[in-house]
Amino acid sequence: MNCLQRAWRSVMRKPIKSILLLLVMITVCLFLLCGMACRNADVQTQDTARQAIGAGLRLDANEKNRSKRLTECSEKIGEGQEGSYGGVHQKKLKTAYGAQWMVWCDNSFDCLQISDIEKLADVPGISDYNISTCMTAVNPVGFDRIEDPDLDQTSDMGGVVLIGNRKMELDSNVLSGNVTLKEGRMVTEKDRDVCVISEQLADQDHLAVGDQIGFNDYHDPEGSQVRKAAVIGIYQTKQMMSPLMAGDTFRSENIIFTDLRFPEKAEGSENDPCYEHAYFQVGDVDGYDAVKAAVSAVDIDWERYDLIDRNGNMSTMSSNFSDLEKISALLILITFAAGFIILFLIFVFWTKNRNYEIGILLSLGYKKRNVLGQLFAEAFITAFLAFAISFPLAPAASKAAADHLVSAQVEQEELEKNMDADKVAYSTVQSEQTVVGVEAGITKEMFLICGAGMVMLTAVSIGTAGIGILKKNPKDILSELV
Amino acid sequence: MILEAKNVSYFYKSQKDKWILENVNYGFEPGKMYALLGPSGSGKTTLLSLLAGLDIPTKGEILYDGKPIAARDLTEHRKHHISLVFQSYNLIDYLTVAENVKLGGRKAPEPILDKMGIGKEYWKRNVLQLSGGQQQRVAIARALASDANVLLADEPTGNLDEATAWDVIDLLKKIAHEEGKCVIVVTHSKELADSADIAIRMDQF
Known part of the structure; x- marks a missing residue:
């Protein structure tokens, strides 16, 4: 055996x-x-x-470079001189306390260069892109904004905020999942004079998709031209969007998403947009690093910009x-x-x-x-x-x-x-x-x-x-x- | 002589000053039944294990067919020249009667079991289902399944009642006389020693 x-x-x-x-x-x-x-x-x-x-790259203005350019423009205008150069303006104001210099920039100084954005959008591997404007404060016409009755509004500009998007679905608030549609649709690149409002605003003013609401320059609410936008969607948030600054103008419910070129029109500076962020979506996230390298290699004035990885969530x-x-x-x-x-x-x-x-x-x-x-x-x-x-x-x-x-x-x-x-x-x-x-x-x-x-x-x-x-x-x- | 102890001495490593066996000389012939008698500690079992090739003598040698077994592989000696039967039967508990016999060698188990008086109805049973006497018969059958010429048995009747013990003794005698094998039995039993062809008292060495 x-x-x-x-x-x-x-x-x-x-x-x-x-x-x-x-x-x-x-x-x-x-x-x-x-x-x-x-x-x-x-x-x-x-x-x-x-x-x-998803993953993508965000293009922002470089703050250091902005200061440098501001100094250069001021030097061009000349010390103690009034005038404008490269979107920077200097003006001497007479006040009760004596003469004071006011320096301010218009949209053309802060705006991301559209030619640079388009160059980056052409890089192979970038499947889509979005441009978002800065938060633009405007005066609401024909509807009331949401206000806190207990808040002193004397120092507030009494307006609402517009954020223009080339493609709203790629807005950072939407990408993060905080903003979702309750009704209607989001703004696309083909839309003109449209907006997406918060559900709170829609409830308060009995606004619905298809209605038209107006905006004009809050500096001159009586005299400036009113620009109408059709409500194409109503959004909801999981939590309030962070306000840019204090006051009811910037509160989350008063933020209105519009098409890309609407905010400049509403504030009375048509053809002088203020593009604050550009977002480039990477088609294949596995090729993220290669796409990022290709984007970084594009010949633009990189000193002006910061290229930020928008894959923080992914890393987490x-x-x-x-x-x-x-x-x-x-x-x-x-x-x-x-x-x-x-x-x-x-x-x-x-x-x-x-x-x-x-x-x-x-x-x-x-x-x-x-x-x-x-x-x-x-x-x-x-x-x-x-x-x-x-x-x-x-x-x-x-x-x-x-x-x-x-x-x-x-x-x-x-x-x-x-x-x-x-x-x-x-x-x-x-x-x-x-x-x-x-x-x-x-x-x-x-x-x-x-x-x-x-x-x-x-x-x-x-x-x-x-x-x-x-x-x-x-x-x-x-x-x-x- | 088929098996021979030549000047064999042995002590356990732990007790070097005490010789268990000292200068033992003895030859065993085929066809005879030997009984090794003696008090406990006289070296009966030690001699049996040396003859079986389970151990090697401290001095002297064991010869099989005139050749020293230490010169060969002891496992081969156990496999081909020696069959062992133990007091506690030592059958493997997960095998049947026939399978246990098969372990002993290449011979077919059935005729051997038949000869040992184990009925056919038991062949496929587990060995633990058999009585003590039957188990010892199976153990002897297993010893016979090999072609070995020497059968060594250590107290084969120690665990058996008197009637069964006589049966086993008769069986061993038959194996010696009819099959021409050399049967060496270690025992305390005077009756068994008397019925052996040659009784060897260990104190005579």
């Missing part, structure tokens, strides 16, 4: 011993597969998250799920280590308990390697059965493990956010990305790796435990029998 025949009979006819070993091996197998599936789920979730959030998500990847890797390592220790101890106990049987076989002239071969065969039969049972169980177990790990990660993140709530101020509205599901598929490769891992683990465990048999003198074993 060879060692395989004996091994098979031993496994089948000693069911309690076999089932216990089988359960341990199934557990090890499932933990290994879960660990691998979670690592894979991590990547899938990360990629999905990146695609969902990635770092969260990188933690999950680390946990998954740790799970695999711990499973291997714990699996080895548990299996080693089981096999040591096993061989010790089988001294009697080993002694009989040695007394009958069986070689040590034949006896050890039987133990190997028994372990591998059990490992194979464990592997076969793990096959159908693994997908469900992996899904449960991945779900658990991801929800633990999300909970942890939420906890940290709550702890930081009163300590950290954000300049922009934070997006709220919810993980709705985790894919934790088991692939063929995982089964192969797990199979190889189990073979290795079993071989090393029983090999280490079996050294005891190889070292033993037959008489030491048989002395208990003879």
Whole structure:
């Protein structure tokens, strides 16, 4: 009777011993597969998250360069001289306290250069782009703005704020998920003289999509030309948009999104737009770095601009799920280590308990390697059965493990956010990305790796435990029998 | 002589000042049943394990067919020249009667079991379902399944009642006389020693 025949009979006819070993091996197998599936789920979730959030580059004016240009323009006008140069104006004012110099800039000085924006938008990899104007305060005509009755309005300009967009869906407030449409549609590049108002404003003034509302220059509300805009949408916010400055003019509910060129018309400076930000959407987020490099290589006056990564949310998500990847890797390592220790101890106990049987076989002239071969065969039969049972169980177990790990990660993140709530101020509205599901598929490769891992683990465990048999003198074993 | 102890001395490594066996010389012939008698600690079982090739003498040598067994692989000696029967039967508990016999060698188990008086209805049963006497018969059948010329038995009747013990003794005698094997039995039993062809008292060495 060879060692395989004996091994098979031993496994089948000693069911309690076999089932216990089988359960341990199934557990090890499932933990290994879960660990691998979670690592894979991590990547899938990360990629999905990146695609969902999107990524892009924001072009802003460089503040240092602005100061430098302002100084240069002032020098051109001349010290102690009144005049204008490059959008900078100097004027001597007579006040009760004596002569004072007033320096101000018009839109042309602060505006991002449209030619530069268009050059950047042509870079391969940029799928779309948006231009947003600065917050432009204007006087509401034919409707009332929202006001706090308890607030002193004497120092407020009494207006509302317009933000012009080439494509409103790429506005930072919309991209962050804070602003969503309640009714109607968003502004597109083809729209002219249209606006999207807040739900609070619509409720208060009984405004609906299709209505027309007017605006004019708040400096001269009686005399300046009124520009009409059709309401094409009503938006809602998850939380109030941060005001640019104090006063009800800049309060979140009074912010009105318009087409790109409307704010300049409403404030009475037609053809003198003030483009404050440009946003370039990267089509394939995986090629983000390459697109960014290509954009940076475009020949424009970069001193004037800051190119800002708009993938902060993506990085946050990635770092969260990188933690999950680390946990998954740790799970695999711990499973291997714990699996080895548990299996080693089981096999040591096993061989010790089988001294009697080993002694009989040695007394009958069986070689040590034949006896050890039987133990190997028994372990591998059990490992194979464990592997076969793990096959159908693994997908469900992996899904449960991945779900658990991801929800633990999300909970942890939420906890940290709550702890930081009163300590950290954000300049922009934070997006709220919810993980709705985790894919934790088991692939063929995982089964192969797990199979190889189990073979290795079993071989090393029983090999280490079996050294005891190889070292033993037959008489030491048989002395208990003879 | 098929098996011979030549100037064999032995002490346990832990008790170097105490010789268990000292200068033992004895030859065993095929076709005879020998009984090794003696008080506990006289070295009966030690001599048996040396003859079986489970251990090697401190001094002297064991010869099989005139050749020292230490010169060969002891495992091969146990496999081809020696069959062992133990007091506690030493059957493997997850194998059937027939399978346990198969472990002993290449001979078909059925005729041997038949000869040992184990009915066909028992052949596929687990050995633990058999009585002590039946288990010892299976152990002897396993010893006979090999082609070994020497059968060594350590207290084969120690765990059996009187009637069964006589059955086993008769069986061993038959094996010696009818099959021409050399049967060496370690025993405390005077009856068994008396029924052996040659009784050897260990204190005579």
